[in-house]
Amino acid sequence: MSLRKPKIVVIDDSEIVLEVSKSALEGAGYEVVTHDRPAGCVALILHEKPDLVLMDVNMPGLGGDTIVSVLGKAAPTSDTIVLLHSSLSAEVLRSKVSTAGAHGFIQKSGDLFGLVREVARWLKRSPNSGNMKAAIASPSEDRLSGTRPAAPAAGAASDSASGLSGRRPSGTLRLDAPTVLLVDDDMSVLSGFRRHLQNDDMSIEFALSGGQALRRMLSDTPPDAVVCDMLLPDISGIEVYQRAVTADPTFRQRFAVATGASGTPSVMSFLATFKGPVLYKPIDAAQLSQAVRSCLAGVRSFAKSGARP
Known part of the structure; x- marks a missing residue:
């Protein structure tokens, strides 16, 4: 039970x-x-x-x-x-x-x-x-002195990031009211991104980890564009991209990188071959909007041509 x-x-x-x-x-x-x-x-x-x-x-x-x-x-x-x-x-x-x-x-x-x-x-x-x-796994010290209150017994777990490596047929691309998935574990960054895009005609969603992003990207109604940080607490943005593209190659056209870690060897190696938009933090509104629209334009072009990526 x-x-x-x-x-x-x-x-x-x-x-x-x-x-x-x-x-x-x-x-x-x-x-x-x-x-x-x-x-x-x-x-x-x-x-x-x-x-x-x-x-x-x-x-x-x-x-x-x-x-x-x-x-x-x-x-x-x-x-x-x-x-x-x-x-x-x-x-x-x-x-x-x-x-x-x-x-x-x-x-x-x-x-x-x-x-x-x-x-x-x-x-x-x-x-x-x-x-x-x-x-x-390692709770921090209590910020208030004194005994913490007991809580009701509880359980239940969320699904993990496992089981995402298999292929999934690409969903129908929605060309109106595009959905943009913003991936970062920093609330202030997500807040800034949302403000930057608030005047664009887009539906904004958030993911706070690589596993959460993958579950959303490989769902039956995937986002039209993804802006993903490279350094995430569970799996890296590089792995998010690679696993998403393996399951659905159209993510090559709709994935943008946001990073403040350009000096990290693994990130530098990835960026040397990555062909999508790359944003270096701090990111202003014009840069973010242009990157997202570039992803959306690539998806529209791919959908119209029917070409394989």
Whole structure:
């Protein structure tokens, strides 16, 4: 009998924080519910009965610490772990934790693997996730002094990156409303990429690791273009490209590289033969948009010609 996935509610007024946090936590085996405003938070939490809540502090209208105080009065015996989730200093957050009655806090840092590791530590479990397992294996020291709260027993694992080497027939290329997959394990980079492309007529998706990117790329509805970092925490961007092209050769036309590691021998060797767009960090909006449109143009040309890559 399969065990229930732990449920996490993430409350934040930032769409990018919600999207990348949800993607990272779901990839680690959690069920994730998101909410983008203070209004309705308490009712949502009482209805969902999550194992853990990540509560943003600075939101328009009502601060997350105030919401936590209200929640404590509404459900004083709840087993839910409530954590403040903010980029405020540790000193300020400790004070707000004490005042609001939260269990603790996790600082926003852009480190998504760190976020998953901290959530796992608070839940006192080690998610059996192929993508996140290495990052979770050595939990960091507690950022707050004192005993951490016990959590409900939980299980369930996400699918790993295995089984992706086989060939898959290429899906029908969608030439309208193209989907762009952005692959990077740094939340700040993904946020910047999203801002750069926000005025383009594209559907933006995220992957936070190589394994997650491959699963998306080799799905029945693959993205039209991929912008992939070279140094990822599980498998490299080089391997992502090679395995994707083996399964679907059209990825030669729709893959762009984003890297800050041009001096790494393996990356230099790969770039010497790679024929797609190469972006060197920091990347501005014009460069990113041009690279994505170059990938999309190559896909359209290939689709019209019917030629083999």
